[in-house]
Amino acid sequence: MATSEASVTRIMVAVNESTIKGYPHASISSKGAFEWTLQKIVMSNTSGFKLLFLHVQVPDEDGFDDMDSIYASPEDFKSLKSRDRARGVRLLEFFVTRCHEIGVACEAWIKKGDPKEVICHEVKRIQPDLLVLGSRGLGPFQRVFVGTVSEFCVKHAECPVVTIKRRLDETPQDPVDD
Amino acid sequence: MATSEASVTRIMVAVNESTIKGYPHASISSKGAFEWTLQKIVMSNTSGFKLLFLHVQVPDEDGFDDMDSIYASPEDFKSLKSRDRARGVRLLEFFVTRCHEIGVACEAWIKKGDPKEVICHEVKRIQPDLLVLGSRGLGPFQRVFVGTVSEFCVKHAECPVVTIKRRLDETPQDPVDD
Numbered sequence: 619m620a621t622s623e624a625s626v627t628r629i630m631v632a633v634n635e636s637t638i639k640g641y642p643h644a645s646i647s648s649k650g651a652f653e654w655t656l657q658k659i660v661m662s663n664t665s666g667f668k669l670l671f672l673h674v675q676v677p678d679e680d681g682f683d684d685m686d687s688i689y690a691s692p693e694d695f696k697s698l699k700s701r702d703r704a705r706g707v708r709l710l711e712f713f714v715t716r717c718h719e720i721g722v723a724c725e726a727w728i729k730k731g732d733p734k735e736v737i738c739h740e741v742k743r744i745q746p747d748l749l750v751l752g753s754r755g756l757g758p759f760q761r762v763f764v765g766t767v768s769e770f771c772v773k774h775a776e777c778p779v780v781t782i783k784r785r786l787d788e789t790p791q792d793p794v795d796d
Numbered sequence: 797m798a799t800s801e802a803s804v805t806r807i808m809v810a811v812n813e814s815t816i817k818g819y820p821h822a823s824i825s826s827k828g829a830f831e832w833t834l835q836k837i838v839m840s841n842t843s844g845f846k847l848l849f850l851h852v853q854v855p856d857e858d859g860f861d862d863m864d865s866i867y868a869s870p871e872d873f874k875s876l877k878s879r880d881r882a883r884g885v886r887l888l889e890f891f892v893t894r895c896h897e898i899g900v901a902c903e904a905w906i907k908k909g910d911p912k913e914v915i916c917h918e919v920k921r922i923q924p925d926l927l928v929l930g931s932r933g934l935g936p937f938q939r940v941f942v943g944t945v946s947e948f949c950v951k952h953a954e955c956p957v958v959t960i961k962r963r964l965d966e967t968p969q970d971p972v973d974d
Contacts, residue, residue, distance in 0.1 A: 625835075625839065627836045627837065627839065654956070657803075658805045658925045658926065659805065659837060661803065661805065661841060661844045662841065662844065663839060663840065663841040663844065666839045666840065666841065747836045748836065748958070772950060772959075778832070778958045778959065778960055778961075779958065779959075780926070780956045780957065780958040781950075781956065781957075782956055783956075
């Protein structure tokens with residue numbers, strides 16, 4: 619059944635990199651949220667949905683990740699910036715490729731900043747029908763230290779939000795890992 | 797495309813009566829949550845979903861609703877109980893009829909108790925893929941007095957939960973009304 623653009627449901631999925639494997643690997647919770655959306659919502663109705671992948675990169679203020687690098691000229695910083703961007707692009711490639719294989723329309727983009735703030739800002743700008751967020755499903759004790767993006771977005775995002783917790787068999791030894 | 801029972805997505809929708817119009821009318825937020833589910837999720841894929849309507853009736857402890865009634869025998873209480881039930885059934889009829897017209901499979905049932913506790917208990921028992929809740933979208937000041945079922949369920953229900961706020965043009969003068 620053909621679906622006109624007006625009746626397509628636009629689902630924003632916020633995705634981030636794995637804390638265990640690093641870039642370009644997606645986090646367990648991002649992949650879980652994506653797979654849930656495909657299996658439980660989109661299913662065979664591939665023309666009824668458009669997925670919008672937002673990846674928010676946290677600015678690396680202290681540069682700890684790059685302690686082995688030597689910065690001798692402004693160009694060095696520029697290449698660093700473009701390397702960050704390239705990593706983000708490769709992360710998004712995973713999701714876009716998967717959508718392309720299945721035949722679901724999608725868009726993907728990168729923003730810099732505090733993930734929870736940027737996600738809510740992009741929701742306001744893009745106005746999706748639904749925001750899907752992966753969550754580590756941390757207990758109250760762990761949440762005090764790491765904060766949770768999903769809790770903030772459930773309260774503040776200006777669209778319906780659904781949070782997908784990781785399956786028990788996918789939860790790493792240290793649940794703060796992802 | 798035929799969908800096997802295993803791949804049907806089961807969406808629980810908790811529904812309640814209107815505080816303005818009373819039984820058998822559904823609340824604005826219940827109807828909003830239902831319509832959102834049909835328009836944004838189910839769409840043309842009617843065979844891909846099954847909707848599960850849960851209506852929780854709050855026991856009328858003080859009997860204020862029935863001040864004009866006279867209870868002279870145990871049978872009077874029995875008839876009161878059956879009248880409550882009949883009202884709940886008529887509320888559910890609205891949703892079931894609508895599903896039948898569209899061709900979406902559904903089930904509906906009534907429970908008594910504290911809505912937030914019962915909803916979470918039924919989620920545990922039924923294990924839906926998604927719980928959809930209407931919400932009045934009250935501000936923090938109003939929430940202190942009326943509490944919100946949706947906030948509790950977002951935290952405690954053992955399945956993904958999405959909360960649908962009423963549209964601005966559907967919000968009554970007093971937002972506590974529904």
